[in-house]
Amino acid sequence: QVQLQESGPGLLKPSETLSLTCTFSGGSISHYYWSWIRQPPGKGLEWIGFIQNTGKNDYNPSLKSRVTISLDTSKNQFSLSLTSLSAADTAAYYCAASGYNSGWFDHWGQGTLVIVSS
Amino acid sequence: DIQMTQSPSSLSASVGDRVTITCRASQSINNYLNWYQQKPGKAPKFLMFAVSNLESGVPSRFSGSGSGTDFTLTISSLQPEDFATYYCQQNYITPYTFGQGTKLDIK
Numbered sequence: 001q002v003q004l005q006e007s008g009p010g011l012l013k014p015s016e017t018l019s020l021t022c023t024f025s026g027g028s029i030s031h032y033y034w035s036w037i038r039q040p041p042g043k044g045l046e047w048i049g050f051i052q053n054t055g056k057n058d059y060n061p062s063l064k065s066r067v068t069i070s071l072d073t074s075k076n077q078f079s080l081s082l083t084s085l086s087a088a089d090t091a092a093y094y095c096a097a098s099g100y101n102s103g104w105f106d107h108w109g110q111g112t113l114v115i116v117s118s
Numbered sequence: 119d120i121q122m123t124q125s126p127s128s129l130s131a132s133v134g135d136r137v138t139i140t141c142r143a144s145q146s147i148n149n150y151l152n153w154y155q156q157k158p159g160k161a162p163k164f165l166m167f168a169v170s171n172l173e174s175g176v177p178s179r180f181s182g183s184g185s186g187t188d189f190t191l192t193i194s195s196l197q198p199e200d201f202a203t204y205y206c207q208q209n210y211i212t213p214y215t216f217g218q219g220t221k222l223d224i225k
Contacts, residue, residue: 044205044216044217044218044219045154045162045205045216045219046216047214047215047216058212059213060213061119061213062119062213094161094162102167102209103150103209103210104152104167104207104209105152105162105164106167106173107164108162108163108164109161110160110161111161
């Protein structure tokens with residue numbers, strides 16, 4: 001059973017860069033696509049992007065200019081970098097796994113709340 | 119991007135009721151439609167893939183139907199643990215997109 005756990009800072013200032021890490025266990029890295037999804041308080045879900053075990057990425061065009069998702073296979077981790085933060089980036093950030101190329105998210109981390117405020 | 123629109127946005131029902139939530143895509147997505155359940159303060163839980171296929175462990179009172187642009191999630195007999203927010207999601211093409219959610223609460 002795949003388990004995921006996010007880690008990273010909870011409070012950042014506008015214009016700073018968000019860096020989150022997701023540590024996974026219980027699954028083979030090659031069997032999944034690894035995604036980040038966010039949810040502003042009281043609002044719906046937004047897919048940010050994914051990385052495959054090959055290192056290939058796909059990003060949401062709405063965030064593409066500010067997002068990088070990377071993978072560290074030696075540590076069983078993947079990471080999210082989001083630059084030029086604003087208050088609109090305040091959200092719960094979830095890491096999630098999709099069975100290889102399935103496109104649905106069958107495993108989720110518990111989420112981490114990121115607040116962007118001066 | 120494909121827009122996903124759910125209706126209603128909120129719904130009040132009682133234990134034992136049968137409820138149906140609708141999800142409409144802005145273009146045809148064939149059967150690339152999935153459903154999630156989210157409770158307050160928790161991560162979404164994966165319920166169903168490809169319109170009508172239940173994830174392992176999901177009770178059979180949940181069912182899905184539809185094709186093309188119009189889809190439904192039905193709960194045949196509501197249980198107390200079913201009161202939550204439900205989201206549809208398309209995986210026809212990236213960027214993957216979700217509906218805005220349907221909040222199901224106790225009448």
